[in-house]
Amino acid sequence: MRVRSLMIKDPITISDRTSVQEAIHLMQANSIRHLPVVDGFKKLSGWVTLADMKQGLVPAMVTGLSMADLMIKSPITIHPDADVETAARIIYEKKIGGIPVVDDENKVVGIITVTDLLNAFINIMGILTNATRLDVNVGGKPDGFEKVCHIIHDQGGEVISVGIAPHSSDKRIHYFRLKPCPAEPIIKALQDNGYEVVSFAG
Numbered sequence: 144m145r146v147r148s149l150m151i152k153d154p155i156t157i158s159d160r161t162s163v164q165e166a167i168h169l170m171q172a173n174s175i176r177h178l179p180v181v182d183g184f185k186k187l188s189g190w191v192t193l194a195d196m197k198q199g200l201v202p203a204m205v206t207g208l209s210m211a212d213l214m215i216k217s218p219i220t221i222h223p224d225a226d227v228e229t230a231a232r233i234i235y236e237k238k239i240g241g242i243p244v245v246d247d248e249n250k251v252v253g254i255i256t257v258t259d260l261l262n263a264f265i266n267i268m269g270i271l272t273n274a275t276r277l278d279v280n281v282g283g284k285p286d287g288f289e290k291v292c293h294i295i296h297d298q299g300g301e302v303i304s305v306g307i308a309p310h311s312s313d314k315r316i317h318y319f320r321l322k323p324c325p326a327e328p329i330i331k332a333l334q335d336n337g338y339e340v341v342s343f344a345g
Contacts, residue, residue, distance in 0.1 A: 146230050147223035149263050150244045150253030156181045159188060159211040166210065167196045177241045179251045180214045186249045189214030192240065220245045223252055231260050268320065269303040275321040275345035277329065279338055280314045288317060291338055295319065298329040316341060 156179045157166055166178060170193045180189035191214045199213040221230050221242050230242060234257050241256035265271060277295075281287035295302060306318040321329075323345060330340045 144227045144263070145223065146221055146225050146227055146244055146255055147253070149227060149230075149259045150223065150255040151259065152253050154179060154251065154254045156185070156251060157191075157210065158182070159209065159214065161210050163196055163200050163208070163210065163213065166191060167193065167200065170196065177243075177254060177256065179243045179254065180210060181251055185251055187218070187220065187243055187245050187251050189216050190218035190243055191215070218243060220249075221255065222246070227260070227263065230255050234260065267304065268306060270320075272303065272320075273323050273345075274303055275300070275324050275326050275343070277319045277321065277326065277333075277343045278341040279317050279319060279333060280341055281317050281338065282315060283313065287315065287338075290336070291317065291319075291333065294332050294336055294338070295321065295329055298332050300324055300329050314339075314341075321345075 155169060155173060155175065157169065159180055161180075170176060170178060176193040178191050179187055180191060182188050189211070191210065195213060195215075199208060219233060219237060219239070219242055221233065221244055223244050223246065233242060234240070241254055243251055244253035244255055246252050279291055281291050292302065301322040301324070303320040303322060305320070308316040308318070326343050326345065330343060333340055
């Protein structure tokens with residue numbers, strides 16, 4: 144999945160001549176926490192956050208600090224054709240809330256935020272859909288996952304999504320989300336075939 148499929152397209156932008164008060168008002172009025180600062184050609188020249196603007200409000204009023212003084216002048220950026228995983232890794236490792244998306248000419252074409260990534264994860268995993276969930280230890284055999292899937296299917300289960308826990312022990316826990324169905328027959332079939340059902344819901 145590419146960044147362009149998740150990013151907020153044509154985001155609100157400001158110039159380095161925008162006042163701190165104006166920037167804060169724009170953010171609050173539009174329920175956003177980030178603003179790209181661009182020049183007259185829409186090329187990125189900086190990046191500001193609501194937290195930074197609030198901290199700089201009083202100094203700006205007292206000493207006349209401008210947007211150019213407060214903005215992040217060389218922000219981390221990402222290309223619209225970059226992989227979403229790359230954006231997620233940057234946001235996680237740098238502990239930031241969002242990244243401006245720029246094209247080959249450094250023109251701002253979007254923003255991708257931690258909220259966008261969370262929404263994508265929720266949609267991919269089907270978390271908000273009504274579902275039956277089974278947490279299964281598929282074991283250490285290479286074909287464990289395939290066999291568990293076959294057992295679920297043979298018992299009338301339809302898999303919506305699968306998550307995998309980090310292999311921090313001898314267990315290999317897979318989180319199966321199924322379309323709503325009776326879990327008991329599936330659990331019994333899994334256990335009869337030697338698979339541990341760690342927990343279930345739904």
